[in-house]
Amino acid sequence: MRRLAIVFAIVGLSVSARAWADPFANLSTSLEHYDRQLARQKPSPASATRNDAEQPSQVRQASAQAAMQPQQYRRPSNVSAGPVRQMQTPPRQTQRPVRQTQATVRQAQAAAGEVIRPEPMPQGQFLESGGDYYPGEVWEEPMTGDCSDGSCGMGCGWCTPGFWGRAEYLMWWVRGAYVPPLVTTSPQGTLPGQAGVLPNASILFGDQEINERGRSGGRFTVGYWFDPCETLGIENTFFFIGGDSEGYTASSSGNPILARPFFNVDSGNQDSIVIAYPQVVAGGINVTSSRQIYSNEINLRRSLFSDCCRRVDVLAGYRYMRLSESLNISSNSTSLESVALGTQFAVEDNFNTGNNFNGGQIGVNMQLYRGCWTIDLLGKIALGGVSQQAKINGSTVITPVDDDTQSYDAGILALPSNSGHYNQTVFGAIPEFGINLRYQWTPLWKVSVGYTFMALTNVLRPGDQIDLNLDPDQFPPAQDVGTSPVFSFNESDVWLQGVNLGIECNF
Numbered sequence: 001m002r003r004l005a006i007v008f009a010i011v012g013l014s015v016s017a018r019a020w021a022d023p024f025a026n027l028s029t030s031l032e033h034y035d036r037q038l039a040r041q042k043p044s045p046a047s048a049t050r051n052d053a054e055q056p057s058q059v060r061q062a063s064a065q066a067a068m069q070p071q072q073y074r075r076p077s078n079v080s081a082g083p084v085r086q087m088q089t090p091p092r093q094t095q096r097p098v099r100q101t102q103a104t105v106r107q108a109q110a111a112a113g114e115v116i117r118p119e120p121m122p123q124g125q126f127l128e129s130g131g132d133y134y135p136g137e138v139w140e141e142p143m144t145g146d147c148s149d150g151s152c153g154m155g156c157g158w159c160t161p162g163f164w165g166r167a168e169y170l171m172w173w174v175r176g177a178y179v180p181p182l183v184t185t186s187p188q189g190t191l192p193g194q195a196g197v198l199p200n201a202s203i204l205f206g207d208q209e210i211n212e213r214g215r216s217g218g219r220f221t222v223g224y225w226f227d228p229c230e231t232l233g234i235e236n237t238f239f240f241i242g243g244d245s246e247g248y249t250a251s252s253s254g255n256p257i258l259a260r261p262f263f264n265v266d267s268g269n270q271d272s273i274v275i276a277y278p279q280v281v282a283g284g285i286n287v288t289s290s291r292q293i294y295s296n297e298i299n300l301r302r303s304l305f306s307d308c309c310r311r312v313d314v315l316a317g318y319r320y321m322r323l324s325e326s327l328n329i330s331s332n333s334t335s336l337e338s339v340a341l342g343t344q345f346a347v348e349d350n351f352n353t354g355n356n357f358n359g360g361q362i363g364v365n366m367q368l369y370r371g372c373w374t375i376d377l378l379g380k381i382a383l384g385g386v387s388q389q390a391k392i393n394g395s396t397v398i399t400p401v402d403d404d405t406q407s408y409d410a411g412i413l414a415l416p417s418n419s420g421h422y423n424q425t426v427f428g429a430i431p432e433f434g435i436n437l438r439y440q441w442t443p444l445w446k447v448s449v450g451y452t453f454m455a456l457t458n459v460l461r462p463g464d465q466i467d468l469n470l471d472p473d474q475f476p477p478a479q480d481v482g483t484s485p486v487f488s489f490n491e492s493d494v495w496l497q498g499v500n501l502g503i504e505c506n507f
Contacts, residue, residue: 163224164506170217172241172452172498174293176209179463182329183250183285184272186257192280196259196272204258205248210463211291217241219500223301231303240294241496251284252276258285260331260412262470265484271472273412275333283333283345289462293496295321297361297382308369315363319382321430323494324354327462329413342401349411351462352391357428359384372440376450379433386428388460388489392419396476408476413466415474418487426491428458438504446504455495464490 184201186194194200223235252258255278264271275283299317306312330348335341363380394411410416436450467485474482 162507163222164504165223166219166221166448166502166504168219168221168239168448168500168502170219170239170241170452170498170500171214172217172496173214174211174241174244174291175493175495176212177289177291177325177327177461177463178209178492179206179289179327180466180468181261182206182287183248184259184261186259188255188257188278190257192274192277195257195274195277196261198261198270198272201259201261201272204250205287210246210289211244213244213246214498215242215244219502231306233301234298235301236296236298238294238296241292243290243292245288245290247286247288249284249286253282254278254280254336258283260285260329262412262468265469265471265482266473275331280336281333282336283331285329285331287327287329289325289327291323291325293321293323295319299361299363301365310369311367313365313367315361315365315380317361319357319359319361319384319430321357321456322355323456323459324352325462326350326352327466329411331412340400344399346397346399347395347411349394349413350392351414351465353460353462353465354389355456355459356387356389357382357384357430357456358387359428359430361430363432374438374440374446376434376436376438376448378435380430381432382430384428385425386456386458387425388423388458388491390422390460390465390487390489392422392465392487394419398477406477410474410476412470412475413468413485415470415485416481417471417474417483418467418485420487422487422489424489426458428456430454430456436500436502444506448500448502448504450500450502451498452500453495453497455493457493458491459494460489461492461494464492 181198181203183204183206184196184198185204186196186201217240219237219239221235221237223233225233250258252275254276256276257274257278258276259272259274261270261272263269274281275285297317297319299315301313301315304312304314328348328350330346332347333345335343335345359382361380361382363378365379366377368375368377392414394409394414396408396411398406398408410419432452432454434450434452436448438446438448441447465487467487469484469486471480471482471484473480
């Protein structure tokens with residue numbers, strides 16, 4: 001009896017468990033069936049866009065209007081009979097028709113060849129793709145690189161935070177340095193006392209500006225923008241002009257006549273020292289000059305105004321510039337007279353100048369955009385001090401045939417009265433103007449061609465420090481100290497100008 005009761009209990013538990021499980025199984029089956037029906041009824045985004053694009057505009061408009069109409073609510077058939085009530089639901093608007101219309105507009109723009117620009121991202125909203133929240137800061141779209149429309153706004157909003165650099169090749173000309181008459185000649189038959197004496201003599205070298213040829217150089221700029229929209233940045237620019245040199249060389253056994261002219265303060269007349277004269281002396285002369293220019297500047301750049309057609313920046317910073325030049329005159333002669341036959345004379349005069357500018361700088365830079373082209377106008381002026389240095393020294397070496405060599409710290413133009421080191425600091429200025437035409441080659445690279453003019457005021461140049469008023473009593477081997485020649489800070493201005501070819505990169 002006990003066994004029969006246990007069997008009946010097991011059967012009853014199985015039947016009751018099945019009765020509890022059947023409703024949940026039926027509910028799960030119904031939900032799966034409902035999901036499959038929704039999947040078949042709901043079109044995919046690609047197919048919806050394709051079908052919408054294939055339908056005529058009238059059909060799409062009618063479909064959109066129908067979607068906006070209120071739907072009727074009908075009582076299910078399994079509900080008891082009664083009057084049927086209609087419920088109006090508010091129109092349900094979705095984003096799909098709007099997105100499809102925007103896609104259709106973009107397709108039409110692409111077919112017409114128009115430039116398509118993405119719409120700005122909405123501020124402070126949840127994004128549909130991924131559900132991330134956009135913080136609300138609107139960034140400009142990058143430049144497309146298509147310059148076919150010729151509009152001024154191609155590059156508007158092209159934000160490149162970070163570093164940028166430019167390298168330029170320079171072909172510049174520098175104002176020549178004046179030198180007084182240094183080498184003269186006279187016709188054959190001229191008396192020894194009149195050989196090479198101005199104004200009757202002919203000038204072979206001097207009384208002119210030298211080092212006027214164009215020289216190659218380079219200019220390198222590197223900068224950094226502190227913000228993505230390039231409103232505040234810092235830049236450093238360094239340029240140099242290749243070392244320039246020019247010279248003159250002449251030698252003679254006596255014919256033609258060679259001489260070095262000067263004004264004799266003792267006699268008050270023009271005079272000369274003969275280097276080559278027939279049967280008296282044979283010799284030669286060599287004149288060399290050199291020049292070196294380089295500069296460095298660092299500036300803060302701040303945008304005053306900017307739109308898609310133009311931009312105006314101001315610059316403020318520090319500038320350094322160095323101009324150094326030298327002039328060397330050396331002559332060698334050998335006596336042909338019987339008294340001092342074979343005695344050699346080696347004379348050298350050196351004039352060196354250096355100018356260091358240090359000062360503050362301000363400037364304005366304006367850029368005009370037209371498609372991929374940019375016209376860049378730059379104006380700057382630096383004000384500060386010019387540290388001037390001058391060094392003058394000479395030497396004479398006399399080598400007799402049968403005697404010891406004698407050396408003296410004096411030449412012809414560099415004598416005890418003007419030899420030495422001289423320094424002073426004066427006010428100076430560096431105005432600069434530049435114009436460049438740039439082309440946006442790629443989104444990160446530009447090429448440019450332009451012209452630059454600048455000047456440096458109140459500088460010392462070697463030729464200006466030469467005084468041709470000489471006291472013959474100071475010529476070696478004499479050791480007298482006279483009053484002539486005299487050193488004085490003779491200042492002049494120097495300008496630089498030329499063309500430049502460059503390439504620029506944002507990185």
